[in-house]
Amino acid sequence: MSxxxxxxxxxxxxxxxxxxxxxxxxxxxxxxxxxxxxxxxAELDRTANALAHRLRDLGVRPGDRVVLYAAKSAAVVAxxxxxxxxxxxxxxxxxxxxxxxxxxxxxxxxxxxxxVDGARLATTVAELDGGIPCADLSQEPDPAxxxxxxxxxxxxLAYILYTSGSTGTxxxxxxxxxxxxxxxxxxxxxxxxxxxxxxxxHAPFGFDLSVLDLYAAFSAGASVHLIPQExxxxxxxLVDFVHEQRITIWYSVPSALTLMMRDGGLLERPAPEAxxxxxxxxxxxxxxxxxxLAAQAPGRRxxxxxxxxxxxxxxxxxxTPADLDSDCPLPIGRAVSGDRVWAEAPDGGxxxxxxxxxxxxxxxxxxxGYWGREPxxxxxxxxxxxVRELPDGSYAYVGRRDHMxxxxxxxxxxxxxxxxxxxxxxxxxAAVVVTGTGMDARLTAFVxxxxxxxxxxxxxxxxxxxxxxxYMLADDVRIVxxxxxxxxxxxxxxxxxxxxxxxxx
Amino acid sequence: xxxxxxxxxxxxxxxxxxxxGDHKGELEETSPLLEWGVLNSLNTxxxxxxxxxxxxxxxxxxxxNPENFRDVRSITALVTRQRTAAA
Numbered sequence: 001m002s003x004x005x006x007x008x009x010x011x012x013x014x015x016x017x018x019x020x021x022x023x024x025x026x027x028x029x030x031x032x033x034x035x036x037x038x039x040x041x042a043e044l045d046r047t048a049n050a051l052a053h054r055l056r057d058l059g060v061r062p063g064d065r066v067v068l069y070a071a072k073s074a075a076v077v078a079x080x081x082x083x084x085x086x087x088x089x090x091x092x093x094x095x096x097x098x099x100x101x102x103x104x105x106x107x108x109x110x111x112x113x114x115x116v117d118g119a120r121l122a123t124t125v126a127e128l129d130g131g132i133p134c135a136d137l138s139q140e141p142d143p144a145x146x147x148x149x150x151x152x153x154x155x156x157l158a159y160i161l162y163t164s165g166s167t168g169t170x171x172x173x174x175x176x177x178x179x180x181x182x183x184x185x186x187x188x189x190x191x192x193x194x195x196x197x198x199x200x201x202h203a204p205f206g207f208d209l210s211v212l213d214l215y216a217a218f219s220a221g222a223s224v225h226l227i228p229q230e231x232x233x234x235x236x237x238l239v240d241f242v243h244e245q246r247i248t249i250w251y252s253v254p255s256a257l258t259l260m261m262r263d264g265g266l267l268e269r270p271a272p273e274a275x276x277x278x279x280x281x282x283x284x285x286x287x288x289x290x291x292x293l294a295a296q297a298p299g300r301r302x303x304x305x306x307x308x309x310x311x312x313x314x315x316x317x318x319x320t321p322a323d324l325d326s327d328c329p330l331p332i333g334r335a336v337s338g339d340r341v342w343a344e345a346p347d348g349g350x351x352x353x354x355x356x357x358x359x360x361x362x363x364x365x366x367x368x369g370y371w372g373r374e375p376x377x378x379x380x381x382x383x384x385x386x387v388r389e390l391p392d393g394s395y396a397y398v399g400r401r402d403h404m405x406x407x408x409x410x411x412x413x414x415x416x417x418x419x420x421x422x423x424x425x426x427x428x429x430a431a432v433v434v435t436g437t438g439m440d441a442r443l444t445a446f447v448x449x450x451x452x453x454x455x456x457x458x459x460x461x462x463x464x465x466x467x468x469x470x471y472m473l474a475d476d477v478r479i480v481x482x483x484x485x486x487x488x489x490x491x492x493x494x495x496x497x498x499x500x501x502x503x504x505x
Numbered sequence: 506x507x508x509x510x511x512x513x514x515x516x517x518x519x520x521x522x523x524x525x526g527d528h529k530g531e532l533e534e535t536s537p538l539l540e541w542g543v544l545n546s547l548n549t550x551x552x553x554x555x556x557x558x559x560x561x562x563x564x565x566x567x568x569x570n571p572e573n574f575r576d577v578r579s580i581t582a583l584v585t586r587q588r589t590a591a592a
Contacts, residue, residue, distance in 0.1 A: 230570060230571050232546070233546030233547070234546065234566070234569060236566045237566060263550070439547070454529065456527070456528070456529030456531045457524045457525045457527060457529075457531075458524055458527060458529075458531035458532055458536060458541070458543065459529070459531055461524075461541045461542050461543055462536075462541045464542070465540060465541045465542050470542055470545065473541075473542030473545075474542075475545070475547075475548070476525070477525060478525060479525070
């Protein structure tokens with residue numbers, strides 16, 4: 001037997017490389033702990049290889065896409081590794097998504113296969129109707145599979161994340177190995193994790209926050225601890241989780257932290273001993289809450305990260321003592337991940353410090369493009385976010401240019417919800433508004449009945465739930481005779497929202 | 506409170522608070538509340554508060570899971586079980 005290690009084909013900067021390297025260096029260390037299983041690096045490596053062989057037998061080839069439709073589990077993490085090892089790209093679809101939406105995604109990206117957990121297999125097979133092969137994620141793996149480790153180029157597609165699209169169908173954001181690693185490498189430099197670190201994984205895998213949890217952990221040979229979707233907003237259980245799993249690095253939307261403080265008793269209990277770093281992103285975190293969190297454990301690092309799915313994290317700001325003495329909102333900070341950011345004034349020039357402008361991002365994390373559309377190409381990505389440059393050169397978030405809203409970190413195009421509601425035969429037209437912020441953000445749909453029809457609230461909710469993710473379902477549905485209009489005839493969402501805020505107060 | 510009174514109290518609360526009154530009378534005992542977004546992680550807490558006040562039963566955090574809150578029938582069964590356990 002040769003003493004040489006098996007030849008690896010992937011370059012050091014391939015996204016699947018960290019697990020392969022950790023499986024050689026520290027095979028017995030814990031890699032991922034999920035509700036289904038705890039896998040060491042050796043077990044994760046073996047499971048990924050076994051799944052890769054099964055996918056190859058199904059016909060998956062380098063450059064293909066594979067949808068992973070399952071509840072959050074260690075098996076899904078192995079599935080992602082398996083797809084990458086084949087030189088293919090994975091498309092995460094959280095288990096709470098309606099099967100019709102997953103089928104839309106799978107057809108949109110012309111997936112070569114769909115990997116499903118047992119609970120969803122039958123409905124998925126029926127929905128896809130033989131068009132795309134499906135396989136059960138949780139089948140017993142081959143005990144000694146040969147290694148699979150395809151060579152990939154930096155610009156090869158690594159994964160697609162589907163986000164809300166304003167015209168009524170989700171858009172696939174295409175992220176390359178280079179895009180993902182530019183961000184992960186920054187996170188590793190910044191956090192300096194070691195094999196003793198224990199990362200939380202709060203966000204669903206279809207949400208780009210999960211990229212840090214998984215790949216920063218794997219790059220350090222650390223472990224990642226998965227929070228199942230149904231516990232993601234259960235306050236007491238989340239606080240127990242941080243204590244019991246001895247989490248050292250936590251990353252989530254601010255809403256989850258708010259909930260843990262407000263209803264989970266986080267601040268009433270002794271500070272979780274192991275927790276040394278808390279990162280948050282996806283929406284503004286009110287400064288009063290940041291102060292409360294900081295006061296619990298003075299040595300703890302707090303970082304505010306910013307970036308749309310199209311660029312992942314492109315700016316960051318670490319909370320300083322000066323922030324905690326002030327009542328100003330936290331800045332989103334300065335460019336990171338090797339990116340360049342600047343604010344563009346309405347005239348197309350660079351906005352002066354203090355002047356409002358749209359944030360533009362250029363650099364290695366900017367996506368390849370949306371699936372099925374022209375590649376993004378070389379220029380900067382326009383975020384649609386309005387910012388102001390502060391005197392110290394960092395940026396402050398001001399607001400949005402369009403109808404995209406954030407509800408607990410999830411980005412939502414209101415037009416997509418309206419389009420789905422309007423597909424119902426009882427509905428003539430619909431308008432959706434968001435009121436409140438953070439944990440109290442609520443979506444309200446105003447629905448005008450079609451001639452001679454009488455839509456019911458429950459029927460409309462059932463209808464929407466067959467097409468949309470749960471976070472896009474309206475909290476409140478109101479049947480109205482007509483919608484208010486602006487002077488140029490568009491639906492006046494502002495007036496609808498103002499009416500709600502008045503009646504709530 | 507009998508089991509059917511508990512069921513009616515839960516149904517009435519869901520109709521009034523989360524379904525705008527349910528004027529078409531669409532809510533059934535087996536309507537999947539979580540799947541259709543009638544109940545979510547936020548308003549489930551309100552329903553639990555209602556059960557505490559109206560029925561006098563406190564739901565432990567461990568019982569707040571998708572199986573127990575799937576529909577009116579499963580919530581009624583949960584409340585009835587908790588009441589028996591406490592008695």
